[in-house]
Amino acid sequence: MRNLWNLIVQYHIALVFLILQGIALTWFVGSHGYPRGKWVQRSLEWQGKWDQRMSQWDRLTELDDLNRELLAENATLRAELHTARRDGVQSTYQGAEVIRSTWNGASNPFVLNKGTAQGVKPGLGLLQNNRVVGRVVEVSENYALALPLINKSMEWSVRIGPTGPVARLVWEGGDVTRAMVYDVPRSASFAPGDSVVSSGFQGYFPSGLLIGKVADETPEFDGQFLTVPVTLAADFRAIRYVEIATVQGRMELDSLANSNGQQAP
Amino acid sequence: MNNQVLTYGRVLIPLVLHVLFFQHASFASGWWYVGLHLLGLLLMPLQSSPLLLLAVAAGFGCAVDMATLEGGLFMSSAVFMAMAMPAINRLLAPREGYEVTDQPTVSAMGVQWFAIRCLLLLAVHHLWMFGLEAGRWDLIPRAIGKAFTSSILSTGLFLLVLLLTRRQRTTR
Numbered sequence: 293m294r295n296l297w298n299l300i301v302q303y304h305i306a307l308v309f310l311i312l313q314g315i316a317l318t319w320f321v322g323s324h325g326y327p328r329g330k331w332v333q334r335s336l337e338w339q340g341k342w343d344q345r346m347s348q349w350d351r352l353t354e355l356d357d358l359n360r361e362l363l364a365e366n367a368t369l370r371a372e373l374h375t376a377r378r379d380g381v382q383s384t385y386q387g388a389e390v391i392r393s394t395w396n397g398a399s400n401p402f403v404l405n406k407g408t409a410q411g412v413k414p415g416l417g418l419l420q421n422n423r424v425v426g427r428v429v430e431v432s433e434n435y436a437l438a439l440p441l442i443n444k445s446m447e448w449s450v451r452i453g454p455t456g457p458v459a460r461l462v463w464e465g466g467d468v469t470r471a472m473v474y475d476v477p478r479s480a481s482f483a484p485g486d487s488v489v490s491s492g493f494q495g496y497f498p499s500g501l502l503i504g505k506v507a508d509e510t511p512e513f514d515g516q517f518l519t520v521p522v523t524l525a526a527d528f529r530a531i532r533y534v535e536i537a538t539v540q541g542r543m544e545l546d547s548l549a550n551s552n553g554q555q556a557p
Numbered sequence: 558m559n560n561q562v563l564t565y566g567r568v569l570i571p572l573v574l575h576v577l578f579f580q581h582a583s584f585a586s587g588w589w590y591v592g593l594h595l596l597g598l599l600l601m602p603l604q605s606s607p608l609l610l611l612a613v614a615a616g617f618g619c620a621v622d623m624a625t626l627e628g629g630l631f632m633s634s635a636v637f638m639a640m641a642m643p644a645i646n647r648l649l650a651p652r653e654g655y656e657v658t659d660q661p662t663v664s665a666m667g668v669q670w671f672a673i674r675c676l677l678l679l680a681v682h683h684l685w686m687f688g689l690e691a692g693r694w695d696l697i698p699r700a701i702g703k704a705f706t707s708s709i710l711s712t713g714l715f716l717l718v719l720l721l722t723r724r725q726r727t728t729r
Contacts, residue, residue: 305607305640312615312636319622319629320689335623342577396587398690401626437626444692465696 333432340403340435343391363387363533370422370535383498385419385535386410388436395468395528398444402426406536407434417496417537423525424448424503425534427496436536441503442468442528449491450503452482452520458491461503461522468528471504476511476518484508488522497537564602564660571597572617576624590707594621595682596715598635598642599675600662603655607643614639634686641681649674663716664723675715679708 300307323332367385386406393402406412408431418425418438426440439446441463448461450473457480463471473488486506492499507521575582575593582591594617601610618632625631646655649670663671683704691700 305611308608308611309636309640312611313633316615316618316629316633316636320627320633321629323628332626335626339624339626346578392581394581394583396581396583396590397627398692399627465691465693466699 332430332437336403336430336435336437337432340391340405340407340432343403344405347389347391359533363535366421367535384538386412386538388412388418388534388536390531390534391435393440393528393531395442398465400440400442400528401429402438402440402531404428404436404438404534404536405434407431407436409433411538412436412536415496417539418534419497419501419537420526420531420534422501424490424497424501425526425528425531428536438534440528440531441471441524441526448503449493450488451491451499452476452480452488452506453486454489454500456480456482458493459520461488463524469524470507471522471524473520473522474517476520478513478516478518480518482506482520492539495539498539564600567600567662568597568613571595571600572620576620580621580625585706588703588706589710590683590703591711591714592621592631592679592682594618594631595635595638595679595711596718598638599678599715600660601642603646603659603661604657607640610639610642611636630686630689633689634682637685638678638682642678645674645677645681662723663719668716668720671719672712672716676708676712679711680704683707 364387367387370385388404388406390402391405394400404412404418412428412431414428414431416428418427418440424441426438426443426446428436428438430437441448441461444463444465446463449458450461451458452473457477459476460474461471462474476482484506485508487502488504488506490497490499490501490503502525504522504524507523509521511521512519572594579591579593582593583589584591598610598614598617601613605613614635615632618635621627621631621635622629646661659665661671661674684701687700687704687707688697691697
């Protein structure tokens with residue numbers, strides 16, 4: 293016992309280092325790319341207030357007010373359009389301002405100025421002019437934390453073309469304009485410039501929304517499936533306003549899928 | 558008393574400024590990351606015990622992680638840098654050792670000493686941070702590149718900040 297104590301005393305700095313690294317790395321692995329929980333909600337509320345105050349400095353022009361009005365109008369018109377089309381899955385939209393965003397890291401979370409008080413919930417999809425941007429992962433009363441397509445730990449269910457096979461879109465880091473679509477069958481026919489759209493299977497977005505276009509590069513072949521490079525449609529370096537999409541009946545669809553233990557690819 | 562306040566201020570002000578205003582100070586597509594809170598850690602007194610360095614680094618990293626929602630990335634990197642700090646201080650020590658009154662600033666130790674120490678410690682921090690963030694072997698060369706460009710440019714920036722804010726010595 294005394295030897296153990298002596299050992300601890302002798303190497304106490306290394307021990308403290310290992311303990312602190314253990315805590316930090318557990319936190320990092322546990323939350324990186326998908327930050328959830330109480331600490332995120334508290335930080336979000338505090339940071340949101342501060343970021344909102346900071347962004348007010350940028351809102352000293354009339355153009356900003358005009359942007360807001362147009363955003364709200366766009367959201368209303370889009371909802372009416374979907375209702376008029378009588379889509380299988382209906383959606384409602386509301387505008388939100390991005391008060392904080394990054395695009396240099398691996399997770400690139402951004403903060404929106406809408407929260408539970410405005411009906412925002414985790415899992416809702418985000419669009420920018422009908423192009424898929426990301427989804428909400430955590431919400432406080434007045435702010436929401438969202439993860440964009442350019443997040444290394446997220447996968448998105450997509451189609452190449454409106455009737456193509458369903459595949460997985462993953463951002464691999466680095467270039468924010470480029471992602472990869474995995475598990476595309478060899479038999480699929482597509483060409484550079486073809487649209488890559490949401491499948492609607494994950495329930496965050498309606499189907500058929502533009503995500504990107506097939507890049508003019510040769511797809512990789514792993515012996516079974518193709519991996520297709522895609523140029524993303526949304527400009528993540530210039531996002532200021534987004535629309536939050538609520539897919540109607542999502543709860544019902546989720547519970548149906550969960551009861552069978554199924555998930556979208 | 559005044560010196561103590563100055564020391565605490567030197568350490569804490571960069572952290573506060575980083576959390577409030579410069580959280581996303583990253584330029585050239587992420588090739589230059591400015592971690593202003595690291596300047597606070599670099600200005601911790603030379604006589605600080607390794608345990609205190611680790612504790613302060615963990616606290617600083619934790620505060621930045623909470624603010625940026627990065628979950629442990631900055632804490633881990635800051636702790637790693639704090640662990641390397643005593644060894645690098647010993648490596649750069651003058652032959653007769655440090656004086657009790659020596660401070661790790663440009664005005665006390667000179668531009669060359671500060672620049673080398675700052676570059677080495679920032680390189681340790683950034684290599685760990687960008688390496689962890691990369692998460693994949695094929696992104697490691699890019700992470701190393703980012704670590705070196707960020708370390709060099711941040712060293713220049715920190716030097717400039719310290720030169721612009723140093724107190725003029727009064728002469729009789």
